[in-house]
Amino acid sequence: MKQRIFIFAAALITVLASRESxxxxxxxxxxxxxxxDKPSALFLNDIHYAKGITCAGxxxxxPNAEEIEQAxxxxxGFIGVPKGDDISKACAACHSSPEKMxxxxxxxxxxxxxxxxxxxxxxxSLKGKDHIAQCVTCHNAHGIVSVKNPASPVYPLNVVKTCxxxxxxxxxxxxxxxxxxxxxxxxxxxxVHGKRNAKEDAKTAxxxxxxxxxxxxxxxxxxxxxxxxxxxxxxxxxxxxxxxxKAYKIPTDQYEKYAKSIHGIALxxxxxxxxxxxxSCHGNHGAAPPGVESVSKVCGTCHALNADLFSSxxxxxxxxxxxxxxxxxxHSNHExxxxxxxxLGVAPEAICSQCHNENQNVKGYQVAKKMRGLIDSLEAVEKxxxxxxxxxxxxxxxxxxxxxxxxxxxxxxxxxxTAVHAFxxxxxxxxxxxxxxxxxxxxxxSESAIREYYFRRIGLAIATLIITLVALFLFLFVRRLExxxxx
Amino acid sequence: xxxxxxxxxxxxKRDFLQWVLAGGVTAFLGAVLYPIFAYxxxxxxxxxxxxxxxxxKLSEMEKESGKIIKxxxxxxxxxxxxxxxxxxxxxxxxxLDCTVQFRKDFGMIWCACHNGKYDLNGRNISGPPPRPLxxxxxxxxxxxxxxxxxx
Numbered sequence: 262m263k264q265r266i267f268i269f270a271a272a273l274i275t276v277l278a279s280r281e282s283x284x285x286x287x288x289x290x291x292x293x294x295x296x297x298d299k300p301s302a303l304f305l306n307d308i309h310y311a312k313g314i315t316c317a318g319x320x321x322x323x324p325n326a327e328e329i330e331q332a333x334x335x336x337x338g339f340i341g342v343p344k345g346d347d348i349s350k351a352c353a354a355c356h357s358s359p360e361k362m363x364x365x366x367x368x369x370x371x372x373x374x375x376x377x378x379x380x381x382x383x384x385x386s387l388k389g390k391d392h393i394a395q396c397v398t399c400h401n402a403h404g405i406v407s408v409k410n411p412a413s414p415v416y417p418l419n420v421v422k423t424c425x426x427x428x429x430x431x432x433x434x435x436x437x438x439x440x441x442x443x444x445x446x447x448x449x450x451x452x453v454h455g456k457r458n459a460k461e462d463a464k465t466a467x468x469x470x471x472x473x474x475x476x477x478x479x480x481x482x483x484x485x486x487x488x489x490x491x492x493x494x495x496x497x498x499x500x501x502x503x504x505x506x507k508a509y510k511i512p513t514d515q516y517e518k519y520a521k522s523i524h525g526i527a528l529x530x531x532x533x534x535x536x537x538x539x540x541s542c543h544g545n546h547g548a549a550p551p552g553v554e555s556v557s558k559v560c561g562t563c564h565a566l567n568a569d570l571f572s573s574x575x576x577x578x579x580x581x582x583x584x585x586x587x588x589x590x591x592h593s594n595h596e597x598x599x600x601x602x603x604x605l606g607v608a609p610e611a612i613c614s615q616c617h618n619e620n621q622n623v624k625g626y627q628v629a630k631k632m633r634g635l636i637d638s639l640e641a642v643e644k645x646x647x648x649x650x651x652x653x654x655x656x657x658x659x660x661x662x663x664x665x666x667x668x669x670x671x672x673x674x675x676x677x678x679t680a681v682h683a684f685x686x687x688x689x690x691x692x693x694x695x696x697x698x699x700x701x702x703x704x705x706x707s708e709s710a711i712r713e714y715y716f717r718r719i720g721l722a723i724a725t726l727i728i729t730l731v732a733l734f735l736f737l738f739v740r741r742l743e744x745x746x747x748x
Numbered sequence: 749x750x751x752x753x754x755x756x757x758x759x760x761k762r763d764f765l766q767w768v769l770a771g772g773v774t775a776f777l778g779a780v781l782y783p784i785f786a787y788x789x790x791x792x793x794x795x796x797x798x799x800x801x802x803x804x805k806l807s808e809m810e811k812e813s814g815k816i817i818k819x820x821x822x823x824x825x826x827x828x829x830x831x832x833x834x835x836x837x838x839x840x841x842x843x844l845d846c847t848v849q850f851r852k853d854f855g856m857i858w859c860a861c862h863n864g865k866y867d868l869n870g871r872n873i874s875g876p877p878p879r880p881l882x883x884x885x886x887x888x889x890x891x892x893x894x895x896x897x898x899x
Contacts, residue, residue, distance in 0.1 A: 533878040563876050566863040664821050672846045675861045718788060725784070 287324045288332055289316035303404030312365050319351045345391030349374060352396040376475035385437055393437065399423055417463040421449055424468045448547035471495055489534040493519055496539045518596035557587035570682035605681060606633030628686045635693045636677055642700040643670045649707035658710040669699045800896035807891050814850025817895060823847050824884055824895055825857060829868055836895045837870040837881035
């Protein structure tokens with residue numbers, strides 16, 4: 262143990278001694294400090310300076326030379342101020358080398374340059390040649406400090422402003438992606454995340470939390486952290502972490518519930534990229550829970566008919582008075598399951614029965630009961646029609662017209678589920694009656710086809726019997742004639 | 749008078765012939781009756797595949813109108829646009845299989861079940877439909893409109 266401590270101490274002393282020696286001999290810094298230029302002043306607070314890296318580490322040249330010509334001699338490797346991708350390459354010379362980083366006592370990952378190559382900032386180019394963003398774009402050139410240092414431009418409380426330097430610049434963004442919004446910063450500042458970030462809560466989500474840092478990809482890129490099917494998982498990184506979210510006192514089961522919901526199944530299992538993810542209801546940059554009154558409007562962006570019908574229904578006023586969130590009260594929020602007819606009616610599992618019973622809100626109780634009866638009858642006749650059509654079809658009868666009209670019965674049933682949201686027995690019965698009428702005509706047609714089948718079959722049996730008998734009689738007749746001839 | 753000598757009966761040979769005859773009659777009856785039985789009890793049949801249908805006469809279809817055509821057991825929507833183009837798409841909404849319709853007032857294809865909307869290229873543009881409508885090929889032969897599946 263003692264031996265290990267000794268080795269570590271010796272290594273530390275060696276590193277510090279070499280650092281001091283390197284910095285003491287850094288003539289570049291010495292001269293530039295004398296000129297009182299800004300880069301050299303900033304460099305004194307730079308993490309690289311603290312690690313003993315001289316100006317020549319990035320700019321090349323001979324930092325020990327007394328004369329300026331020798332120090333900035335190209336033969337000595339002087340490159341001056343690197344331009345374009347050479348900037349990032351200069352950083353990557355050390356930051357992509359695990360050995361060099363280790364020798365400097367750094368535990369930083371060494372894949373930033375590799376990741377940057379895959380990012381949208383590398384895919385887009387400046388003047389068709391260099392990456393749109395270099396390391397210094399976000400980290401600064403001189404005065405670079407650790408990301409954990411509050412002075413760093415990529416510190417969680419500063420990163421939003423750093424990104425917005427470009428992303429809020431209309432002229433700059435227009436020259437790369439004119440359709441990309443430039444109001445992300447403003448929206449973010451209105452979000453729950455943004456408000457907490459403004460209150461110096463460094464734990465709340467900022468740009469890099471959702472988009473990544475070096476490997477930022479377009480939202481349309483399937484590998485992007487904010488691509489539709491990846492987004493719920495990205496939000497869940499924080500929101501499903503009970504320890505991380507403890508201080509905020511909000512539930513952490515949203516992802517678990519969402520994954521089981523009809524929306525989650527559509528997006529995560531059926532890979533329907535159009536299915537709603539977290540941002541569809543909460544917003545993305547301006548993420549916040551929708552207010553009680555705006556729930557139906559949010560759901561209504563997709564479920565427009567349901568929202569319209571609800572808004573003109575008697576329930577609208579009742580929900581508003583009780584401050585009940587409109588869609589959420591019956592359908593839940595994150596764990597929205599497929600709406601079946603079981604939700605309607607007065608049975609214990611029906612949603613209506615939560616507020617309506619024989620003693621309380623009686624009118625609604627009666628309407629709910631009737632509506633459930635109507636939709637059940639439509640479902641029953643649809644099932645019977647399907648069986649009849651199938652039977653007729655399997656008996657070889659031409660029944661395609663009736664089969665085609667079966668769609669209308671199903672459609673009436675689906676429309677009645679939408680019509681439920683008007684909470685009007687009359688309107689509901691109107692839709693149901695369309696389905697019942699169509700069903701009646703299908704029933705007549707398919708039963709007639711089945712009767713026709715049996716008629717034909719019996720006819721065939723009789724015809725076969727007659728032909729057989731005629732053949733038998735003919736045979737007997739011929740035999741009698743032969744006997745007569747033999748006599 | 750000489751009596752005709754009685755020929756001894758070869759019983760085993762007669763039995764054999766009877767068996768062959770009976771077998772032949774059984775096989776004959778089987779060959780005749782099986783097709784009748786099979787006809788009376790048809791096998792479970794799959795849906796008849798349709799590849800092309802006549803959709804009516806061009807002269808009978810107004811501009812900015814649409815109609816539902818029965819394509820086998822599935823509906824197809826035929827649209828004549830304001831620019832006099834004929835387009836056909838599957839009329840089955842990609843959300844929950846309701847039948848879509850042409851709405852002249854919206855200038856688009858609309859689903860009555862959940863307010864799903866598609867543009868006149870069949871692209872889902874609003875509401876819950878997750879993907880566009882499948883496109884069909886429209887061919888004009890004289891005044892006749894023919895719709896067929898895209899290969």
